[in-house]
Amino acid sequence: MGNRKKLKKRLLAGSFLCLTFSLLGGWLFHTWERIPASIRIKAGVEQQIALNVPALGEVHPAEKKREEAILATGMQVRQTGTGESLRIDFSRPVTLIANQTQNYMMDVRLFGVLPFKSVDVEVIPDAMLIPAGVPVGIYVKTDGVLVIAQGDFEGPDGSRREPAAHLLCEGDYILKADGEEIESKQQLLDKIAGTYGKEMVLTIRRGEEVFDVKVKPEQNAAGEYKLGIWIRDNAQGVGTMTYLDQDRTFGALGHGINDVDTTMLMDVKSGSLYRTEIIAVKKGEGGSPGELTGIIDYNPANRIGTIDVNSSGGIFGVLNEEVAQGLSGQALPIGLKQDVKTGPAQILCCVDGELTPQLYDIEIRQVHLDHDNVNRGIELTVTDQELLEKTGGIVQGMSGSPILQDGKFIGAVTHVLVNDPSRGYGIFIENMLSQ
DSSP states (O other): OHHHHHHHHHHHHHHHHHHHHHHHHHHHHHHHHHSOSEEEEETTSOEEEOOOOSEEEEEEESSOOOOOEEEEETTEEEEEOTTOOEEEETTSOEEEEESSOOEEEEEEEETTTEEEEEEEEEEEOOOEEEEOOOEEEEEEEEEEEEEEEEOOEEOTTSOEEOTTTTTOOTTOEEEEETTEEOOSHHHHHHHHHTTTTOOEEEEEEETTEEEEEEEOOEEOTTSOEEOSEEEEEEEEEEEEEEEEOTTSEEEESSSOOBOTTTOOBOOEEEEEEEOEEEEEEEOOBTTBOOEEEEEEOOOGGGEEEEEEEEETTEEEEEEOHHHHHHOOOOOEEBOOGGGOOSEEEEEEEOOTTOSSOEEEEEEEEEEOTTOSSTTOSEEEEEOOHHHHHHHSSOOBTOTTOEEEETTEEEEEEEEEETTEEEEEEEEEHHHHHTO
């Protein structure tokens, strides 16, 4: 009996310790997510941050420059120079003010003692952006030719041939063939056909590395010379323009253009925006995402801007002057992620052939200040009955639709939940602008 009692006590103690460590781990994880890895504040604008975590942060300039920062906590105001640090108590709301754009670092300690996290603090210029919400046609050309798959084919004698095996990989970009720059899929195919089976040298970019490989095309059953690779040199589709700046620069989509086969972010050499008209809506249903269907005429006369950057936070470029001047809408101040709160908000978009973007009601369910996925900082639900009747919620083609709250431009729609099209995600506008 004595041994059983001891065993029972040990089991209870072990269970208690496991529960304690589990709760502690959950609390630490929650606290870690509550403290963003980066905080941006606008120069010359009071910025309140309320993290409500038992931690102290010490701020110091990232560079040795004579700048000023002011911290106001409750009724206390303190001014510091280069040689000092700024202590912030995150267990209560704090207001940060910085007069000049500058980068800072903040060392965060739990309970003011335990080293916990390093945070980048960036003071950025205040910005006013025009929420666009208009559909656009997108066409981009890759920087080189993208290898989307590698495989084998049947030769003239019926055997399987794999000329590119172990030489080329999915996601490689072919930049040159025998020293000649490759700008299109057809150009590369012609170069391969013109070798008549002689060895050729391909210049490849794989990640950040650029190198040459030697490969020898072989004949298929039809007598054509092939490498056994599937390639792509462009991407196109319909999306939504998010914002327009005063210098005619725009941002769109809220996420990058990824190759449909490799799912990798495409390296874009150049691209264009085109006028498009939404002619049909496929309504989203549980398990089946909806879609906006648009007509895109790639006639040069319909080209309205250039695409210069394809990044994880969206696509960016410059609008034609005439189109920019005709874009209606009032410029709004941007809202940083610490300004975003759960509750009512609106999205701006065009659906069902509308010529002018309309505002539709949504509810922000959760705000993730330190989400690993840059495109999913905002969780939202469409509550507007008119939009739900038209589209079922969020559909493909609405990516980039501006999110507005309390008179501020806070983000853009990026993703939909396939099992529930009324729900989706958005990117903070500051994350788009940082790209």
